[in-house]
Amino acid sequence: MANPTTENIKEAVNVYNEQNCDGIIGFGGGSAIDCAKGTGIAAAKNTTDFSRFKGVLKVRKKLPYFVAVPTTAGTGSEATIAAVITDSETKEKYAIIDTKLMPDAAVLDPELLLGLPQHMTAFSGMDALTHAVEAYLNRSNTKQTKMLSEEAIELIYDNLYKSYDNGQDIQARTNMQRASYFAGKAFTRAYVGNVHAMAHALGARYNVQHGQAVSIILPYILEEYGEAVHGKLAHLGDIAKVTEEGDSIEVKAEKFIESIKELNTKMDVGTKFKELKNEDLKSLADAAYREANPLYPVPVMFSKSDFIRMYKQLMVS
Numbered sequence: 001m002a003n004p005t006t007e008n009i010k011e012a013v014n015v016y017n018e019q020n021c022d023g024i025i026g027f028g029g030g031s032a033i034d035c036a037k038g039t040g041i042a043a044a045k046n047t048t049d050f051s052r053f054k055g056v057l058k059v060r061k062k063l064p065y066f067v068a069v070p071t072t073a074g075t076g077s078e079a080t081i082a083a084v085i086t087d088s089e090t091k092e093k094y095a096i097i098d099t100k101l102m103p104d105a106a107v108l109d110p111e112l113l114l115g116l117p118q119h120m121t122a123f124s125g126m127d128a129l130t131h132a133v134e135a136y137l138n139r140s141n142t143k144q145t146k147m148l149s150e151e152a153i154e155l156i157y158d159n160l161y162k163s164y165d166n167g168q169d170i171q172a173r174t175n176m177q178r179a180s181y182f183a184g185k186a187f188t189r190a191y192v193g194n195v196h197a198m199a200h201a202l203g204a205r206y207n208v209q210h211g212q213a214v215s216i217i218l219p220y221i222l223e224e225y226g227e228a229v230h231g232k233l234a235h236l237g238d239i240a241k242v243t244e245e246g247d248s249i250e251v252k253a254e255k256f257i258e259s260i261k262e263l264n265t266k267m268d269v270g271t272k273f274k275e276l277k278n279e280d281l282k283s284l285a286d287a288a289y290r291e292a293n294p295l296y297p298v299p300v301m302f303s304k305s306d307f308i309r310m311y312k313q314l315m316v317s
């Protein structure tokens with residue numbers, strides 16, 4: 001399943017009600033787990049009108065007992081209070097954020113990852129990296145979320161390419177699962193940022209895979225942030241072990257951004273979106289702006305024209 005829709009959730013809650021269920025297991029990637037979260041909301045609130053729950057703390061009712069069993073390592077949905085859902089009719093993709101969406105339990109079994117194809121290993125692993133980096137750069141981070149991000153980033157740099165190169169490497173898979181969980185915990189407190197806002201708009205419009213979208217966008221946004229984030233990126237570069245001792249803060253930050261591009265290249269993630277069309281730029285920028293402002297405590301706030309400029313950079317010329 002890619003990008004769960006309100007239609008998917010309606011089907012799932014029909015089964016839930018017909019079978020008199022009293023609990024939900026979300027088994028699969030982030031989209032399957034988000035679909036299960038949506039199903040829990042539909043069951044608890046007895047409605048499939050989801051636009052009511054868009055935004056923060058609109059659910060406010062205990063969901064049926066919910067276990068998340070991720071079969072990818074990256075979305076972090078097993079550790080978060082968010083679900084991202086696409087409206088089947090309007091194609092709008094929005095986040096529902098509420099503490100009630102936190103799974104009652106998460107089962108992290110690395111054996112479930114062994115069959116994950118290479119491209120999904122890459123996309124979901126880079127999604128985890130993006131969660132960790134955006135949470136780390138945000139102004140709402142805490143000592144604890146910073147530690148979670150740092151730990152996730154170290155694990156990702158040590159294990160993502162290994163698990164991409166050899167999908168049967170159970171240790172690398174285990175470590176990526178932990179990284180995904182830590183990054184999920186970090187961003188559920190400290191939020192994601194402009195990378196995710198742009199990726200959600202792209203995903204809703206062209207159904208681009210979420211992890212692929214964020215991994216391509218991440219280095220462009222970090223470059224755009226410039227000096228405002230050099231200190232933090234330099235520190236992350238040290239954690240990722242891509243810097244050298246005598247490097248200046250600026251050089252370390254540049255090396256960290258470069259290392260993200262290198263990971264994308266080594267795992268064949270891509271650098272642009274061939275789907276992007278000039279006539280869509282304004283509505284994409286509007287959607288990204290609506291999502292990011294004022295919700296995300298990003299280090300550099302973007303205007304609508306900033307978002308248009310960033311989308312333009314991502315077009316195949």
Ligand SMILES: [Fe+2]
Pocket residue numbers: 075127130131196210214
């Ligand atoms: Fe994500």
